[in-house]
Amino acid sequence: MRKATSILLLVLLLACSNKKNNYDASGTFEADEVIVSAQQTGQLLSFTVNEGDNLSKDEAVGLIDSTNLVLQKQQVQATLQSLSQKTADVQPQIKLLRNQLAVQQSQLDHTINERNRFQRLVEAQAATQKQLDDLNAQVDQLQKQMLVTQQQIAVQQSNTGTQNRSILSESDPLKKQVALIDEQLSKATITNPMAGTVIAKYAQQGELTASGKALYKIADLRVLNLRAYISGEDLPNVQLQQQVKVLVDDGKDSYKTYDGVITWIAGKAEFTPKTIQTKDERANLVYAVKIKVKNDGYLKIGMYGEVQLTPAANKETK
Structure with a gap:
């Protein structure tokens, strides 16, 4: 009985060891966010934006009172x-x-x-x-x-x-x-600049807004960027437009796998961010990369992800 228990513990330790070393970089998902601001000063006569709404590009989502401009x-x-x-x-x-x-x-x-x-x-x-x-x-x-x-x-x-x-x-x-007043009147209509999902709302209908004041934040969640960090020794193995594998924990002691493309590599090293758990790892110099990943709806902003530069079977056991 004791022998069987020892074997089981050894298998679990090996599995954890393999899982720990099954990636070359890790980081969190982020999106290209756009904060939409008012371009006129006045009362929000209408503002139909709500968090979670999917908006189309150039869609009219609100109207700012422009009576004074009409009179001018x-x-x-x-x-x-x-x-x-x-x-x-x-x-x-x-x-x-x-x-x-x-x-x-x-x-x-x-x-x-x-x-x-x-x-x-x-x-x-x-x-x-x-x-x-x-x-x-x-x-x-x-x-x-x-x-x-x-x-x-x-x-x-x-x-x-x-x-x-x-x-x-x-x-x-x-x-x-x-012509100048017509241009200002056109800005009284709040027009959504990009297709995406509203992730934050900062104003309500009926409030007084001002030019430059943030109204809502929108991001295209169909594609997310995994901002990951690689060590200096792995830097020669990465290049722009390189295809990689992205692993995300699916909550069932396994990973969901996504195809990713490296779209950006930092030009200089930085200390490992404090989100890394151990102090020793945080003291290392790493390079930030952005990996573009198509979202199937499962990925969320801030979710943790791991990157495989090469298939796990070809990696040396550390």
């Missing part, structure tokens, strides 16, 4: 619309001047005809030179009047155009203000 936009739009009412319409004044110019042209044509007729009469000695000179003076006067009217038309067009351009130039800054 309406004020700027009203100012923009009033600019067109400040501009001057040059057409009535131009039409009046052109009508005046047409009358002057008609008078000039009539005076020229009279001058030509008196020119013939003077040549026939049927009229005096003074009468002809008076008509020539009238023609010259009418031509100068027409020139002044044409200049008035040009000046009126130029002045009114300059005035209108000055008024309308104010529209560009106002349009940019509207």
Whole structure:
């Protein structure tokens, strides 16, 4: 009986020894977490996020009160619309001047005809030179009047155009203000940035929030990272994109096995984290690595995992 008991204890010790040395590195699972913060200040009119919710990318999950921004936009739009009412319409004044110019042209044509007729009469000695000179003076006067009217038309067009351009130039800054307010209004809608699971909630509907204040934390739990630590002697055996085996205790004195890929290797050594049980092990220098593992729903953040760089059968017994 004693012999059988001794054999059983020896088998258990060997099993524990093999289990203890069946991995090259160990660590805990973590996820790439994103803290979603408010981008506007105001009351949370709606906020439908709850811990454990699975959210889609770009899904609207809340709304921040933006009444003040709406009022600012309406004020700027009203100012923009009033600019067109400040501009001057040059057409009535131009039409009046052109009508005046047409009358002057008609008078000039009539005076020229009279001058030509008196020119013939003077040549026939049927009229005096003074009468002809008076008509020539009238023609010259009418031509100068027409020139002044044409200049008035040009000046009126130029002045009114300059005035209108000055008024309308104010529209560009106002349009940019509207665009800026629209951008701020778009941030009043809380949009989820990535597909994942809500793991923490920091605000409630009805609360007053501020720009930059955390609202909730989300992580993609479909893929977790095992942050493990390897010794310096094992460092030559690891490389980026290397396939490894990840072992997780399933609670039945056995392991669940997952395929993993090394996605990151620390550039310098560090002391073993204090989560390692013995003081001697904590004094060793190790290198951190991240191993990407596809989650079947069993893995959880903070869960302990072990890494096999090579199959256990090929490892030397220590």
